[in-house]
Amino acid sequence: MRQIANFTVEDQPIARGGMGQIFKGRDQNGQIVAIKEILPEFANDWTILSRIEKEVEFLLKVDHPSIVKLYSAFRDNATQNYYIVMEMVEGENIEQYVTRNGAMPEEMAVSLMLKILDALQCVHNAHIVHRDIKPSNIMIRPNGNICLLDFGVAKDMDGNGPGTIVGSVIGTSGYMSPEQADGYSINFRSDIYSLGCVFYYMLTGHHAFSTLASDFETRDAILKNEFPRLSKYKKGLSDALQPILDKATDKNMMQRYQNCYEFMAALRNGTHISTANETSPQVLISVGREMCDIIINDSARKISRHHADIELKEFTGGKYYVFTDRSANGTIINRQVLRKNSVNIPANGKAPEIYLAGVPDGHLDWNMVVAELDKRARAIESAAIDDNKTEIVKEEGLADPSLKPSVEKDPEPNNEYEPKDATVMLIFAYLFAVVGGLGFLGILGISLGISVKCQKVVDDNGDKVYKYKSSHRTLGAIAAVIGVISCIVWRLAVR
CATH class of the missing domain: 1.10.510.10 (Transferase(Phosphotransferase) domain 1)
Structure with a gap:
């Protein structure tokens, strides 16, 4: 074990990386922490040190149970190593x-x-x-x-x-x-x-x-x-x-x-x-000069790109709008300066007077804020309702709950016409077509073939449809062609 500032640290690291290593340690109260040690050759590099300081800044800006917590960051004067003390996250x-x-x-x-x-x-x-x-x-x-x-x-x-x-x-x-x-x-x-x-x-x-x-x-x-x-x-x-x-x-x-x-x-x-x-998802909007839900520009460009967040929250005492300043120049709310901090504004109270960066161009239209947050809240509520509907669909086995039939109806009758069989007609058509020659039987064979191919009837719906099967209609057309060829051959033979 060794001592680093106010922390007792184990000798062997629990993880190693390209720029340093992570040790398991305890603070003065016995709380277990993870200590990231950045080696001197990297901690003295301005580019890397800038990146480390940004990481520290980012971890200070976010507060969520599913984001690793930052406790402190410092440079040890004796070793010149840079240390970041964070939550020890158990698991894998x-x-x-x-x-x-x-x-x-x-x-x-x-x-x-x-x-x-x-x-x-x-x-x-x-x-x-x-x-x-x-x-x-x-x-x-x-x-x-x-x-x-x-x-x-x-x-x-x-x-x-x-x-x-x-x-x-x-x-x-x-x-x-x-x-x-x-x-x-x-x-x-x-x-x-x-x-x-x-x-x-x-x-x-x-x-x-x-x-x-x-x-x-x-x-x-x-x-x-x-x-x-x-x-x-x-x-x-x-x-x-x-x-x-x-x-x-x-x-x-x-x-x-x-x-x-x-x-x-x-x-x-x-x-x-x-x-x-x-x-529940946050009902939150951002306000600022660029890339925010509400954009406000000022001629002096004193308003930060991401100036503030406004979140609708429900506490024991009712609903509040939580205004959090994230800017470099602060915000004036009801003549009070707010800088890098939050203030709760009652949802049923008087609309506040807000000036981003304290400039006239930075006046925030509170009605616009309320409308935007209400729209966001309705969208989240709508998603929750849709989710509940899908659960109902799953339980009842329906494509949509609104489609649940009140009375089961008999199926509609099938009025589709069933094509007829023309086997017998085709046998005679081919027989007459081949042997009939120029006489009456030859012409009858051609007629039978054409009849199978082209004859239509009216179905139950009043539509005209082919009387015979598709395959039989094809054979009927072939029989008619054979009949024509047979007639030509017989005529030439007679001459």
Whole structure:
């Protein structure tokens, strides 16, 4: 055992990585923690240190039971190592589970995916793109819940700090989106693609795109090859899963689910998985200068790209709008300055006066906020109602509950005309056609053949239909042709 700051740390690491290692430790209160140690040669590199500091910043911005918790981060003066102290997450990651057990049962995979989507939406609500969603970065806790790990290459969509350099590739081969593989700018929908790949792995036990001889070949396969079918490795899965997966992993990000809520709704409505114990989706909107639900621009550009979040929540005392400032310049609410903090606004109270960044152009129309949140709440409620309907459908075996018949009706009579048999007529037609020559019998054979081919009758519905079977009509036409040829031959022979 050794001492690092206020933590007692075990000598042997529990995991190693390219830039450091992770140790198991305890704080002064005896709480078990995970301590990530960044080695000096990396901690003194400005590029890497900047990335580490961004990871710390991101973990401070998100608060969700399914996202690893950050306790502290510091540099040890004696060793010059950089340390990040986080929650010790027990269990095994998805990759370890599948390696040990094979493909997950469908119900388990869908249930876990709903939890992962809920956690990832929290990340996206903070305007963060994870960029490295893969099976080894998602833990399955002993109680069946999940925990999202490793924000080391995450991207701040607010544009604070370094972003993606066009042409650079960040992510894990086989799980990166086509736009990542091509080195283009990405957004939240890139994470959704990666989650689709994780979902495929959970359901089949195989990677959608395995790592090939080189990263270039793997990225080329992601860009050019069709996403594999679930049936390639696993039979008997619900029919609804393939179209859900197809949409999540569409090579065109505009055709994918546009957020995790849409992906969740598709899973809930398309599968018969019980979601009684799932947490309700957040009723939340974002406000800011760019890429938000409500866009507000100011001439001085003091309003942040992602300035604030507003969430509709129900507490013991009633419903409230929780306004959370996430900006650099703060927000003035009812003449009080709010900066990097939250305030609860009663839903049935007086509309607040809100100015983003404190500028006149930043006045927030509260009626627009309420309308947008109400629309979001109705969409979530509608998804829940649809989910309940699918359960009714499953129980009653109906295509739609509204189609349940009150009185069972007798089937409609089948009025389709049944063609007649013309075997006897065809025998005589061929006989007369061959031997009749130019006489009366030859002409009779031709007539019989034409009659079988062309004769029609009126059926019970009043429509004219052919009297004889299709195969017999063909034979009738042949008999007529033979009769004509026979007549010509007999005529030539007589001369």
